[in-house]
Amino acid sequence: MSFSPLLLQLINALRCLPGVGPKSAQRMALHLLERDRDNARQLAESLLLAVEKIGECEKCRTLSETPVCEICTDVNRDNSVVCVLESPVDLLAIEQSGGFGGVYFVLKGHLSPIDGVGPEDLGIPQLLERIDQGEVKELILATNPTVEGEATAHYISAQIEREDIRITRIAHGVPVGGELEFVDGGTLAHALAGRRVIVRDKA
Template sequence: MSFSPLIQQLVTALRCLPGVGPKSAQRMAFHLLERDRNAALELSAALAQAAEEVSECQQCRTLSETDICELCASLSRDRSSLCVLESPMDVVAIEQTNSFAGVYFVLGGHLSPIDGVGPDDIGISQLLERIAQGEVKEVIIATNPTVEGDATAHYIAEQLKRTELKVTRIAHGVPVGGELEYVDGGTLAHALAGRRLL
């Protein structure tokens, strides 16, 4: 069955969201048009406003409505500790732990030569400029534990080799509350390699 052009346009637009396939997009479109037109109008207005007014923080590159985000503007953050992440969602994840009081730098991705993503595409030069300002004493690399995330972490560490900075990588391993028999081999290998003294 084919939809009218406007309905098809809406379904196609909804499919750009992660994890939304054709059927889910159709359900969302029909729900908004059949049952909740006010929510559809609110959603479209909020999306348009966010797309217009949200950009990157000039210091950390996370999403922000202002030139300098709330975290970078805060006087209570420890500016000597800089955590390097792949995405703004990673900032949210770390902030929810309430265990890091430093500042952030968001790469906006990871190195992937096969996809044509190089150092300039993920803001490595901006990161190095920020570090060169002299406030940072430790760089915590918190890229994802993937091949690309590890390659990005190694590249950044290599760039910082000649500095006096402490460069660390977040630990990877067995989740708290996890049972070894259910943990995959790669995770166990990382956990064993990253073991520490008790």
């Protein structure tokens, strides 16, 4: 069976989504056209509206419908503590944990010379300019624990010349509720390297 040009175009367009291969894209396209045209129309309208109306925050680079996002304009946030992340998804994960009261800077990727991704593509000059303004006291490097993420964190820390800035890296180790026998060697190595002293009660 050969598909019509418009159907092929739809299938190929759906393949831009992460984790969607040819077969998955084909199933999605056929489902939308065969059984769910109302929702397909709503999906198309919502996607078009989002593309037109959602940009990025001028201060932290996360996705935002306004020039400056709600987090950056929140007066209850500690603007002296900035958490550097690779993507808006990471920001959402930290926000859902409820344990962070600072602000963010979203790189939207990591350094990858082989892919042509350099510091300017990640907004690193903008981050350094923000630090130079003097308000930032701590920079939390929360890039992913991959080779590229570690390299990006190292690069950023090497660019900061001010000595009054505290630079920290998020801990990587054994997950809460995890058992050591099921944890991979790399994670265990990070956990051991990042061990901390237990303060004992003297009473």
